[in-house]
Amino acid sequence: xxxxxxxxxPDRTADAAIEIGLNAAIxxxxxxxxxxxxxxxxTDADWDALPYGPFSPxxxxxxxxxxxxxxxxxxxxxxxxxxxLYTFGDRGRHAQPGDTGAHVVSVGYLxxxxxxxxxxxxxxxxxxxxxxLPWEDWRDGEPEVLTTEIEPRLRRWAAQPLRxxxxxxxxxxxxxxRICFGFDGGGWDEEKVLERYELLYxxxxxxxxxxxxxxxxxxxxxxxxxxxxxxFDHRRVLATAMGRLRAKVKxxxxxxxxxxxxxxxxxxxxxxxxxxxxxLHKQNFRRLVENAGxxxxxxxxxxxxxxxxxxxxRFRREVLLERPAPGVRVKAGRA
Numbered sequence: 001x002x003x004x005x006x007x008x009x010p011d012r013t014a015d016a017a018i019e020i021g022l023n024a025a026i027x028x029x030x031x032x033x034x035x036x037x038x039x040x041x042x043t044d045a046d047w048d049a050l051p052y053g054p055f056s057p058x059x060x061x062x063x064x065x066x067x068x069x070x071x072x073x074x075x076x077x078x079x080x081x082x083x084x085l086y087t088f089g090d091r092g093r094h095a096q097p098g099d100t101g102a103h104v105v106s107v108g109y110l111x112x113x114x115x116x117x118x119x120x121x122x123x124x125x126x127x128x129x130x131x132x133l134p135w136e137d138w139r140d141g142e143p144e145v146l147t148t149e150i151e152p153r154l155r156r157w158a159a160q161p162l163r164x165x166x167x168x169x170x171x172x173x174x175x176x177x178r179i180c181f182g183f184d185g186g187g188w189d190e191e192k193v194l195e196r197y198e199l200l201y202x203x204x205x206x207x208x209x210x211x212x213x214x215x216x217x218x219x220x221x222x223x224x225x226x227x228x229x230x231x232f233d234h235r236r237v238l239a240t241a242m243g244r245l246r247a248k249v250k251x252x253x254x255x256x257x258x259x260x261x262x263x264x265x266x267x268x269x270x271x272x273x274x275x276x277x278x279x280l281h282k283q284n285f286r287r288l289v290e291n292a293g294x295x296x297x298x299x300x301x302x303x304x305x306x307x308x309x310x311x312x313x314r315f316r317r318e319v320l321l322e323r324p325a326p327g328v329r330v331k332a333g334r335a
Contacts (some may be wrong), residue, residue, distance in 0.1 A: 016101035020055035022067040026239030028113035032270040035126040049231040076120035081112040108237035112257040157203040193243035251327035256315040266309040
């Protein structure tokens, strides 16, 4: 019996072309502000992009090797900790108007830059990650953009009838808002960063939805900028990275990648708060860190805090051998 290949039109063959893109959300902390490393290549107006590039099977044995090479070429940084996040394959969220090229499937990564690492290429720069997702920073109380702009618009959107093109979902719109944004007493879950961004995209409230010609975006006029937009699907990747890092801080000692080798407990707490986007109780935090065996005193003091000399600590690496999940098990709360 002879195998016969199925007939396929030239147009269908072109539509099936796939390109694998690699994206890196590289996080650092500067002056107790979480930063994201972006590249600015002069395309797509003033929208920033994460370091990214295509996966080449001929040049890259693995996705991670390809990612590290693209990051080094575009920023000059050698990555340390890298964690694969998610594969983004939605049609239309990477394509540009008039684009006839291959459909891009993006593989996102979270990476942490060692304390003090700086890019050495002109097109790469650190930028505050809360500039892109400002509703996620509760350190100074409930964000104004959330109360004055986002909440009223989301409630209006939730009250509208479903569009015929919308997929069926197990939860109603108002139920999703309660779970993701904490409306009506639902409670704020700091890890649901991606879910919140997806709701803003779905409701047409972020600039990327307008760019991608989503129907929901046509319903809004005089819409303010809700965070700084990014090229392609990169703000979605960033939201995924923020949620992953907030979760990972609780069960892996990744926060110690973002502080100096010797640090005060105040510096450590401020770094954790920067990542989580909320304040922590000082004494409870110190008791938690010390009782968990995560740190040990160096025997030195520092006066750089501006007050009384403070003890310096370092990460106690033996904890990695003592238990499987040595994270900073904080419970973040609203300011």
